[in-house]
Amino acid sequence: MLLLDRATELLLENRLREAEFMFKQVLKQNPKNGKALFGLGRICMRLEQYDNAIYYLKRACEHLPKMLDPLYALADAFIAVGSPVDAKTVLEYALSVAKHNAQIHYHLGQFYLDHGFIDNATQVFEKGLECPPSGVSVFMIFELMQLKPPSQIPALIQRLEDFENKYEHPKFQIIAYHALATGYQALGENEKAFEFYEKANRLQLAQCKFRTADMLPFFNRLLNTFDSAFFDKPTDKVQSTFTPVFIVGLPRTGSTLLEQILIQHSQVGTIGESIIVSDKIVPYLEMRTERPFPECSLEMSTSMLDYCRNVYVEEIKKHRVQEEVVINKLPANFQNIGLIYKVFPQARVIHLTREFMANAWSVYSNHFAEDEPYFCSLKEYQQYASIEEQVMSHFKPLMKRNIYSVTYEKLIEDPQRTVQKLLNFLYLKYEPECMEFYKSRSKVETLSKTQVRQPLHQRSLSRWKTFESFIEKSLDDQ
Known part of the structure; x- marks a missing residue:
């Protein structure tokens, strides 16, 4: 023992x-x-x-x-x-x-959601609420708030009120606030909804150990490292059996939707939101060069580059992706574009953008598990969005052939033509199956897991306008 x-x-x-x-x-x-x-x-x-x-x-x-x-x-x-x-x-x-364990109900319900079995998920969460209550019950109520019709929202709100002041950790209170905000928004009680969104985000911001401004020195170093002189140097001629594609940008700009559309193509696969670049490739280069990122990118030898490519190839093999075009849809990879270009000169980068107010509201009104300030403060997010815009404006003229920009609005308003242009950028022919993405049962773990199971609609383009005055006041006050 x-x-x-x-x-x-x-x-x-x-x-x-x-x-x-x-x-x-x-x-x-x-x-x-x-x-x-x-x-x-x-x-x-x-x-x-x-x-x-x-x-x-x-x-x-x-x-x-x-x-x-x-x-x-x-x-x-x-x-x-x-x-x-x-x-x-x-x-x-x-x-x-x-059968009387709430935790297994939540696990199974999440599995059903991830794979597009929405009705099954709803039923399992409902059964889970019949189990002895626990912290996970709050998470199930939160999911049901997003799945149930408005007529059933008041009963869920009552359940949350029964839990009040019984939370063992701030994360449960944060989820409860988000659930209440979601419920009141569904009922059209927007002032009350915003009040709970504010409570949720303020509490989560209090858990954050840094602020967006703390990241500015890093991004300044990033821009200084990956300058025109860096891109003027010749790159390796890489013989590869696949084309790496990186969907980058801000969160909630449509990366999951675009990924699901593209992987319906017979020659496109995905490794999801893989952190392989920042989690394995960057630490390796820092160790070998004894310099931090991004400066370590200036001293990459041919053998180091080969190692980095092999690490990425092994990641693709682990995901059992066999298609010739392989997507990595981690939005934050915008900060790794210079390194990505050095490792894979043939890489294609799709930069997604979205109208700021709509994007900021989509982030603020959704719960991100990570305690990062730009996820839970409109002012912090405004600063983060400004950084991302500066970084992408820096890279685009240096990588004209490798970066293709598309707006979320254009993807929603004119999807077929937008997708045709994107596939052309990836040297692929259009396949009509791409527009039937919502029928897929492929795994989706992001916040958009339920939205991508529906045909395209334009409601998301204007949803934020209901809260426009609240958003503006929040940006002015903070």
């Missing part, structure tokens, strides 16, 4: 190799030790060794039949290897053995 406890401690400290050794020592003594098998499965998940993770987690589930965490992890592993059917089977089995 001491060995198992120590292995668990090492895992929590992220000392994976030491933890792995100890878990395996436990299994030598008892090959059926479920906690050791679960520990090894968790290690494999962190190392992105998903096939090995499935092997260990299956065995862990056999020997820990009453524990839900191994089942959750097994479902995640199946999703990671592109097997949502198996993940669905695991989660539905978990529900069958824990």
Whole structure:
């Protein structure tokens, strides 16, 4: 038992190799030790060794039949290897053995939402609210506020009022405020809705450990590093079997919608909002050059560039993407464009923009899990949007052939022609299946997961106008 406890401690400290050794020592003594098998499965998940993770987690589930965490992890592993059917089977089995557990209802409901089974998600969340209440119940109410017709909103509001002052962590209160704001907005009580949006965002802003202004020195260094002299230097002639495509810009400008449209094309795949550039490539270059990003980009040797390309290729393989055009839709990659160009000179960058007021309101009125100031303050977001505009204005003339700009408004108002032009930019022919994106059951984890299951409509273009006076006052007051 001491060995198992120590292995668990090492895992929590992220000392994976030491933890792995100890878990395996436990299994030598008892090959059926479920906690050791679960520990090894968790290690494999962190190392992105998903096939090995499935092997260990299956065995862990056999020997820990009453524990839900191994089942959750097994479902995640199946999703990671592109097997949502198996993940669905695991989660539905978990529900069958824990019918009175709100957490499994939430997990399964989220799975249904991610894969476009909206009615199933609604039913599971409703059943989940019949379980003994817990923090996750607030999250289910929040989801139902967005799924239910206005006639059923008052009952959900009452449920939230019953929870008042019972939250164990600020994140639950933040979600509750967002849920109330969503509900009152659906009921047309806009002043009350804005009041709760303000409460939610102020509380979340209080959790943030930095401000947007703190990022200015970094972005100044970014622009100074990736100057015209950087782009004047010759690039490697890269022989690649795929074309990397990066959808960049501000959040809530339509990146998920565009991704879902494009991946209906027979030659386009996606690795989603992958942080591979900032999470693996940048740290590698910083380590090799002993210089921080972005300055490390000035000292990349041919062997370093080859390594970076291989890291990216391995990421694509992990996602089991085989199409010749591969999308990475992480909006924040706008700060990595210079590095991306150096690693992949043939990369195509699609820059999405949106009218500021509509965009700012879409961010402010949605809940982002990350405690970052521009997600929860209109003034902070205005500053972040200004930074993004400055960065993209810097790169566009330096990468004229690699960057294509498109507005969210044009995508909504004239989708077919806009998509035809985009595909031409990617050297692909138009396929009509692209416009039937809403029928897809591909996984979507972003805030737009329900919107992209519907045909295009123009309601989102003017939704913000109801709150125009509130937005303007907020921008002026802060």
